[in-house]
Amino acid sequence: MSEEITNKVANSALEVFDLEDYYPKGIRTQIDISQWLLDGLLLKEKEFRAALRQFDWSQYQDHFIAVNCATDAIVPAWAIVLVTVYLTPFAKKVALGTIKDLDTLLYQEILTNLDYSIYKDKPLILKGCSKKPVPESAYILAIQHLQPFAKSIMYGEACSAVPLFKKK
Numbered sequence: 001m002s003e004e005i006t007n008k009v010a011n012s013a014l015e016v017f018d019l020e021d022y023y024p025k026g027i028r029t030q031i032d033i034s035q036w037l038l039d040g041l042l043l044k045e046k047e048f049r050a051a052l053r054q055f056d057w058s059q060y061q062d063h064f065i066a067v068n069c070a071t072d073a074i075v076p077a078w079a080i081v082l083v084t085v086y087l088t089p090f091a092k093k094v095a096l097g098t099i100k101d102l103d104t105l106l107y108q109e110i111l112t113n114l115d116y117s118i119y120k121d122k123p124l125i126l127k128g129c130s131k132k133p134v135p136e137s138a139y140i141l142a143i144q145h146l147q148p149f150a151k152s153i154m155y156g157e158a159c160s161a162v163p164l165f166k167k168k
Contacts (some may be wrong), residue, residue, distance in 0.1 A: 066102040107138035
């Protein structure tokens with residue numbers, strides 16, 4: 001006699017919260033403002049403004065943009081703000097820093113606006129493996145939003161989950 005194999009995970013009440021499901025689709029681009037500085041270090045206002053005016057910003061249509069200065073230049077705050085002025089008509093979002101900083105900001109916005117009440121009193125798995133670059137900060141933010149609602153939260157995959165939280 002052969003026993004039927006049942007998928008206990010599929011039949012369980014476990015809910016999977018996968019941050020990859022919330023990964024915003026779109027091109028991420030890093031812009032280094034040192035390209036418009038004299039020798040990458042010195043901002044000469046007149047030349048800087050002229051270079052920005054002549055630049056083709058439309059190439060960043062619908063991109064997520066991270067703006068930084070990769071050199072040790074001391075750049076006034078208004079310089080990056082001015083670059084943002086030029087990017088705003090084209091970009092989906094502009095953030096200061098690296099692509100990782102940008103993804104952190106995007107996840108903050110998305111996770112802050114989700115309805116977590118659907119997870120009330122349910123056992124959850126915060127899926128740990130991802131094919132997309134989900135920042136660690138997104139996991140930290142997600143657990144803070146999920147914890148008030150969930151019955152329990154584990155991290156990882158159903159076959160090898162690490163317990164994180166259990167409501168008392």
